[in-house]
Amino acid sequence: MPLTAPLTDPRWLAHRYDAQADAVHFVSADRAARSSATFLTDEFLPGAAEPIVIPRSDALPQAASGNAVHFIFHSAYCCSTLLARVLDRPGVASTLKEPVILNDLVGWRHRGGAPARIGEVLDSTLHLLTRPFEAGEATIIKPSNVVNALAPAMLALRPDAKAVLLYAPLRVFLTSIARKGMWGRLWVRDLLTKQLADGMVDLGFEPTDYLRLTDIQAAAVGWIAQADLFARLVGQFPERVRTLNSETLLAEPAVAVAALTALYKLPLMARDVEAIARGGEFARNAKDGSAYAATDRVREQDDGAKLHADEVDKVVVWAEAVAVNAGVALEPSAPLLG
Template sequence: MISISSLGFPLTPEWLAHRYDPDHDAFQFVVTDRAQRQSVPFLTDENMPQAGEPLVASKADIAVSAPAAPLHFIFHSAYCCSTLLVNALDQRGSASGLKEPVILNDIVGWRHRGAQPERIGEILDRSLTLLARPFEEGEAMIVKPSNIVNGLASAMMSMRPDAKAILLHAPLGAFIGSIARKGMWGRLWVRELLSRQLVEGMVRLGFEQRDYLLHTDLQAAAVGWLAQQALFAEMVRRWPDRVRTLNSDLLTARPVEALEACKQFLGLGGVVDYPAVVGDVFGRNSKDGSAFATGQREADRVEAQALHGDEIGKVTEWALAIAKSAGVPMDLDGALLR
């Protein structure tokens, strides 16, 4: 059980650990039930207007009196159906899911502002404990951090030696095509991601710092993808028994098989009718809940190729050469599905 000791107030699973304020060494909690969490793409303020004013508690006042539930992770390269995967695995009696909890982003921002590593480790450890609270006894908790948190992925795996992770990634060409299709906002996003990866020291591809200013938007997208691919390859080598990789094309092509493989690898309990889950979850847009027509993903890819095919092709070829030079594998070991 987790409670605020100074108030004798029990923090039931509906109280989501939402933010961390390093200036006051305090955590903020908001109320959001299972249905609300499942209905939104990310656990951000703009997606949870019903959460109301947060409950604020200092770290010293939060008492932990019982071990947390099993905790597992889905780390991802973005635009690879990660929200879809969490929605599908979040099933009563089996697992509860968290989609990009902001508290982990807060820790990344604090780290980038120069926080001491030992303080970061302490708060990250406490945050993982606060997040590992499923709605029902016997469920595991599956956390899908934002991919800006990937620089802390290895630290989280080290802190939780019983945790397992699925590394979900889109193929390089598909990722670049997704960014091209999203226009200005997608291109801005990949540059922001790359700037954070550079601060994290994740980009080790042989470039000089000035080179990044000369890259096109889609080259920046490719560099960010390669940095994450290199991280995933290292995680597979470091934890071969605790990490599995999953190509998003296989997830969408063989969803029932993929979900059953996830369940087995993560050791999830409960009886889940995954064909029914696929019929429900995979038939809706994971971001807005609208109906998703059969073949729409492939149609989107074809559209991107028609509009931006020349640029996508040239950047993909360029990125493959960079990957070969830097030793970044295009096909990751530890595949959940072949």
């Protein structure tokens, strides 16, 4: 592959970071490819098998400065992919759904990367990611929730950026994990491992206590850790951060999208917001595009609640006590829809 690429062309997506070589892997992914991809991972990007590799020091001067950047930080299983899809509008905003390069920085951090060095590369990464397809477009980045520990740094590096902190209520989240079976339970344990490595969990437990938790208790601990982080983000960036409940988003899509438009200062008219709220995205599964109405979500939640009621009920009571003891609010402040 050639050493350089026309990085003024925004279709070249900053996809991976090689810390040892201090190089960035770029893949060809135009707007249509990014829009159709569930996430910006190898699985969904056809061009990922043929990246071009450019030293970071060479890539930065080639990449034109981006426009405004904003963020969707989330707790997972909370309609964040749906939200990213509906905000992706040519001439208004280009959304990035879980770019892997940010996960690479988290992995580097867990391997002992120097914080100052990671901060420098994070700044470069945000610069490379925020190259709009059209002049005046904002870039809205929805990182994977394993990247949440870097949220304070990202907001500090971009003082004009706004962020919505999207979350599913505790019971809804736990029920989602329970009904996903073994894979959901493995995922929350993997997430908790990463949160512990990031120093996000401070609930008064001894390290070995986490090994004694059930899978759903581990899910609750991870949820509380993220609620604690969200509360700290609200406190640190009170004018720039708002919280949003996933069930509120689904119940009041037009109101939520209008509020997000105001928060991000997107050039959308009221009729555009109404069109988005009435559009097909809210009637499809954001992951695979299949028909999926709000009634389907309610039915799945009800079925899951019935099947796993005993376990979830007990863990909710336990988690509420843990959160109170740790001083973590289960309902975060600064709601987008106040």
